[in-house]
Structure formats: structure tokens, C-alpha cells
Amino acid sequence: MDYELTKDQKELQEEVARFCREEIAPRARLLDESPKDKVGGMLRENLKKLTKIDYLGLGLDTRYGGKGLDLISQCIASEEVAKACASTFLSAWSSAYLFGAMLQLFGTNLQRDKYLSGLIKADIVGALAYTEPDAGVDIAGINTIADKKGDKWVINGTKDLVTNASIADVFLVLAYTDRDAGDGSGMTLFIVDKGTKGLSIGSPIETMGLRGASIAGISLDNCEISDDSVLGGDVGKGFNQLERILEVGRLGMATMSIGIGTACMDNATQYAKGRKAFGRQIGKFQEVGFKLADMFTYNDLGRMLTYKAAWSFEQGEKEAGVLASCAKLFASEAVTNIANWALQVFAGHGYVKGTDIERLYRDARFCEIGGGTSEMQRSIIANDVLDEFLH
Numbered sequence: 602m603d604y605e606l607t608k609d610q611k612e613l614q615e616e617v618a619r620f621c622r623e624e625i626a627p628r629a630r631l632l633d634e635s636p637k638d639k640v641g642g643m644l645r646e647n648l649k650k651l652t653k654i655d656y657l658g659l660g661l662d663t664r665y666g667g668k669g670l671d672l673i674s675q676c677i678a679s680e681e682v683a684k685a686c687a688s689t690f691l692s693a694w695s696s697a698y699l700f701g702a703m704l705q706l707f708g709t710n711l712q713r714d715k716y717l718s719g720l721i722k723a724d725i726v727g728a729l730a731y732t733e734p735d736a737g738v739d740i741a742g743i744n745t746i747a748d749k750k751g752d753k754w755v756i757n758g759t760k761d762l763v764t765n766a767s768i769a770d771v772f773l774v775l776a777y778t779d780r781d782a783g784d785g786s787g788m789t790l791f792i793v794d795k796g797t798k799g800l801s802i803g804s805p806i807e808t809m810g811l812r813g814a815s816i817a818g819i820s821l822d823n824c825e826i827s828d829d830s831v832l833g834g835d836v837g838k839g840f841n842q843l844e845r846i847l848e849v850g851r852l853g854m855a856t857m858s859i860g861i862g863t864a865c866m867d868n869a870t871q872y873a874k875g876r877k878a879f880g881r882q883i884g885k886f887q888e889v890g891f892k893l894a895d896m897f898t899y900n901d902l903g904r905m906l907t908y909k910a911a912w913s914f915e916q917g918e919k920e921a922g923v924l925a926s927c928a929k930l931f932a933s934e935a936v937t938n939i940a941n942w943a944l945q946v947f948a949g950h951g952y953v954k955g956t957d958i959e960r961l962y963r964d965a966r967f968c969e970i971g972g973g974t975s976e977m978q979r980s981i982i983a984n985d986v987l988d989e990f991l992h
């Protein structure tokens with residue numbers, strides 16, 4: 602067992618950390634506090650900035666200007682981006698991973714050629730839309746329908762809570778193409794460009810945390826697109842394609858949790874060194890020091906589980922998917938605790954609006970929800986464990 606990062610991974614970590622500290626973190630609070638009509642422009646600027654360290658193309662094909670790096674390297678870099686600004690991470694990850702990796706994995710050559718290099722250069726922003734007002738974790742419960750009319754598809758439906766909705770140039774939209782075939786073979790993913798007749802973007806949604814992200818619903822009203830817009834040309838494969846991308850995608854949410862967790866720890870540790878009570882640094886009180894110890898332990902455990910799951914995917918291990926669920930479950934629940942403990946170290950001064958710790962506390966809460974809720978991760982893990990028992 603070798604826990605050592607490679608020389609390239611260490612260099613990547615240092616480069617991304619330095620860049621994010623100088624270029625992304627200083628704008629995080631401003632992005633969080635900006636009115637929704639200003640957020641889109643700032644986010645696009647941040648995505649453009651991230652191209653200077655090739656972040657958007659880290660996992661994507663070198664033919665399109667990507668770096669084609671392994672999942673552990675992607676996790677290392679993602680932690681630094683999320684630590685600097687979770688909203689920027691969510692936006693970048695939704696575009697480069699949820700949209701980009703989906704295209705890379707399942708798209709036709711024409712589809713990849715059309716979008717991937719623009720995505721890596723942040724000239725194009727992508728989004729993935731599967732959640733609906735009446736269907737969240739129960740993806741099979743969606744109501745969006747695509748009907749074949751000649752050589753066209755006509756899509757009708759509404760999607761909710763789509764990251765990047767207001768700034769996206771292109772959406773991947775999940776729809777039923779054959780309801781009777783069920784989720785396994787009756788769903789299809791469609792590539793829908795912004796500006797397509799019948800596609801409209803809702804007003805920005807105000808969220809508790811990640812206020813610097815651009816979240817909105819979209820609706821498709823007799824939205825007509827060509828047959829070439831079916832992802833990979835694979836009618837009926839949408840559910841399986843989505844499941845695959847969300848499975849590896851749990852690593853993204855786990856990394857986001859660890860990044861926010863590290864930011865909470867750094868903030869709380871600095872404060873515990875500087876703040877005095879009863880004539881001593883508060884960190885010297887056991888009750889405060891123990892909180893920092895727990896924060897460190899929980900975050901590091903989350904990181905280890907995440908790297909192990911990433912390594913397992915790279916090795917093609919059968920249990921990689923369930924390990925990713927374990928990592929996502931643990932790291933996201935850990936960061937809820939970590940942010941809570943960090944806020945307690947700041948006490949009243951952390952409860953003040955506009956402080957970093959207050960923003961981190963709000964951002965952290967999303968991690969148990971996005972990319973598959975804690976309940977769904979537990980179900981996946983339980984099913985896996987039960988299967989082992991029953992066979």
C-alpha cells in the first residue's frame with residue numbers, strides 16, 4: 602500500500618492551491634453576496650480563470666486540449682478549487698464533468714468535436730438537467746417526454762434546480778422516449794443548445810448556500826431538436842448513461858466536502874490561535890482543541906475514502922462504485938459536522954453575515970444533498986452489503 606502522491610500529483614496540488622489562493626478565493630465572498638444578475642458574469646470569469654491551470658480539461662481527452670489525467674489527480678485539484686470557492690467548483694464541475702465527461706464517455710465524434718474544446722476553454726458552459734419539480738432522487742419519476750416526429754424529436758417538460766442554468770450554452774436533458782419500456786431502456790439524454798426554440802430558462806433560484814452558483818429551472822415547450830442531438834445516438838440508454846456519470850460523480854461531491862472541510866479547519870485553527878479568553882489562546886482550551894482534532898480526523902478520513910474510491914475506479918475494481926458511495930456519504934456528513942464545529946469555535950463572530958465561516962457553513966449543507974442524498978448512498982451501500990450476504 603503506497604499513500605505517496607506522485608511527483609506530478611504533488612506539483613499539480615501546489616500549482617492549483619497557489620492559483621486558487623491568489624485568483625479564486627479572494628472573490629468567493631463577493632460572489633456569494635452578489636445579486637443574482639451579477640453572479641453569472643463573475644462565474645464565467647472564474648471559469649475562464651480556471652483555464653489558466655487547465656482545470657476544466659483535467660480529466661478530458663488531450664485531442665480536445667484536455668489533460669487526460671487520472672481520477673486521483675482530478676480529486677486533488679478539485680479539493681483546492683472547492684476550498685477556495687465552492688460555488689465556482691460546483692459550476693466548473695457541472696460543466697466539465699457532468700456535461701463534459703458525459704460527452705466524452707458517451708458522445709459521438711461529431712458531438713465531442715462540437716463541444717469539448719470550447720468547454721475546456723470555458724468558451725462554452727454546459728449543464729446537466731435531470732431533476733424535476735416532482736422527481737428528485739426517484740429519477741424514474743420524471744415527466745419530461747420526447748416524441749419522435751419524422752427525423753426530429755419534440756421535447757416537453759420542466760427541469761428544476763439546474764446548476765449553470767442561467768449561464769449555460771448547452772444542456773443535457775433527460776427525457777422519456779418510451780414510457781412503457783421503463784427507466785432501464787425508455788429514457789434518453791438529449792443535447793439541447795441554448796436558444797433552441799421552445800427552451801426557456803427560469804429566474805435564478807435563491808439558495809441557502811452556494812449563492813455564487815447559478816441555479817435555475819428550465820422548461821421545454823414543444824422544443825424541437827434534430828436526431829443528431831441524441832447523446833451518442835443511443836436512444837433508450839439515457840438512464841444507464843446518467844447512472845454511470847453520477848456513480849463516478851460521487852467523487853466530485855466527496856471532494857467538494859473535503860475542500861470545504863479544509864477551509865473550515867484552516868479558518869477555525871487560525872482563529873483559535875489568535876482569539877484569547879481568560880488570558881489564553883482559545884485553542885489551548887481542551888474543548889476547542891478537541892474540536893480541531895475531530896475536524897482534522899473526519900476530514901482526513903473522508904479524503905482517504907475518496908482517494909481509495911478514485912484509485913479503485915482507475916484499477917477497474919468491481920467495488921469502486923460502492924466505495925464512491927461510502928466516500929460521498931462519509932465526507933458529506935463529516936463536513937456538516939466540521940462546519941458546525943468550526944462555527945462554534947468562532948461563536949458569535951462566526952454567526953455574523955458576510956464572514957467566511959458563515960458562508961462555508963451554508964455551502965457545506967449542500968454536500969449531503971447533491972450528487973445523491975445520504976439516504977440514497979446508504980441504500981446503495983446496504984444493497985451491496987446485502988447482496989454479499991444473500992449469495
Ligand SMILES: Cc1cc2nc3c(=O)[nH]c(=O)nc-3n(C[C@H](O)[C@H](O)[C@H](O)COP(=O)(O)OP(=O)(O)OC[C@H]3O[C@@H](n4cnc5c(N)ncnc54)[C@H](O)[C@@H]3O)c2cc1C
Pocket residue numbers: 695728729730731732736737738739761762763764765808811816967970971972973974975976977980
Ligand atoms: C444547489 C443545487 C444544485 C443542483 N444541481 C443540479 C443539477 O445540475 N442538475 C440536476 O438535475 N439537479 C440538480 N440539483 C437537484 C439535486 O440533484 C436534487 O435536489 C437531489 O437529487 C434530491 O432530490 P430532491 O431535492 O427532489 O429530493 P427528493 O427526491 O424529493 O427527496 C426528499 C427526501 O426523501 C428522501 N428519499 C426519497 N426517496 C427515498 C428512498 N427510496 N429511500 C430513502 N430516502 C428517500 C431523500 O433522500 C430526501 O432526503 C441541484 C440541487 C441543488 C440544491
